[in-house]
Amino acid sequence: AQTVTQSQPEMSVQEAETVTLSCTYDTSESNYYLFWYKQPPSRQMILVIRQEAYKQQNATENRFSVNFQKAAKSFSLKISDSQLGDTAMYFCAFMSGYNNNDMRFGAGTRLTVKP
Amino acid sequence: KAGVTQTPRYLIKTRGQQVTLSCSPISGHRSVSWYQQTPGQGLQFLFEYFSETQRNKGNFPGRFSGRQFSNSRSEMNVSTLELGDSALYLCASSFSSGRGTDTQYFGPGTRLTVL
Numbered sequence: 171a172q173t174v175t176q177s178q179p180e181m182s183v184q185e186a187e188t189v190t191l192s193c194t195y196d197t198s199e200s201n202y203y204l205f206w207y208k209q210p211p212s213r214q215m216i217l218v219i220r221q222e223a224y225k226q227q228n229a230t231e232n233r234f235s236v237n238f239q240k241a242a243k244s245f246s247l248k249i250s251d252s253q254l255g256d257t258a259m260y261f262c263a264f265m266s267g268y269n270n271n272d273m274r275f276g277a278g279t280r281l282t283v284k285p
Numbered sequence: 286k287a288g289v290t291q292t293p294r295y296l297i298k299t300r301g302q303q304v305t306l307s308c309s310p311i312s313g314h315r316s317v318s319w320y321q322q323t324p325g326q327g328l329q330f331l332f333e334y335f336s337e338t339q340r341n342k343g344n345f346p347g348r349f350s351g352r353q354f355s356n357s358r359s360e361m362n363v364s365t366l367e368l369g370d371s372a373l374y375l376c377a378s379s380f381s382s383g384r385g386t387d388t389q390y391f392g393p394g395t396r397l398t399v400l
Contacts, residue, residue, distance in 0.1 A: 207391075215375065215391040261328065272341045273318070273377075273389060275328035 193262030201267030289392035310378030
């Protein structure tokens with residue numbers, strides 16, 4: 171079974187600085203997708219970034235980028251120029267390419283951006 | 286386009302009762318997935334419906350059930366409620382092309398409290 175591990179329950183960063191959230195996963199499959207979702211306090215979960223396992227190039231979305239290390243099964247999220255609005259729970263998620271829509275989530279990292 | 290909507294947003298029930306939650310996906314999306322979010326267990330996959338059929342199922346007891354209607358709206362039902370069923374229930378929809386995994390878009394959730 172696939173598992174997703176986020177080893178940092180809480181992190182904090184100063185506004186405008188850069189922070190990296192860690193995620194590792196375990197799978198024997200070769201076709202899969204990885205996601206980072208953001209859940210702001212009392213607000214709904216939104217997709218931050220997505221990575222297809224067959225793509226070697228790391229995904230980037232504005233200030234958000236990932237470091238995808240397939241051999242190491244690592245998928246970290248880097249947030250550059252952190253903003254107060256980035257304060258949220260961040261979930262790393264894995265989805266098999268063979269079993270659509272059964273998404274497995276990590277325990278989450280609570281990120282606080284300080285002014 | 287309207288996002289995923291869930292009703293009701295908040296619900297209080299007592300042990301032994303049953304409850305029905307509703308989810309309306311984004312227009313054009315045919316897949317609806319349900320997740321349970323608790324502080325202790327995190328986000329756990331309940332089941333996924335596609336074209337009125339349950340396509341995937343997580344490791345939850347039979348008290349948890351769902352269905353999907355021809356307009357892709359979905360309901361989940363929990364019978365004989367237990368205190369441990371108190372959670373935020375999230376619904377997510379995706380287009381689900383069948384050729385791979387599509388991005389899931391989440392609703393705001395239904396907060397269920399069992400007394």
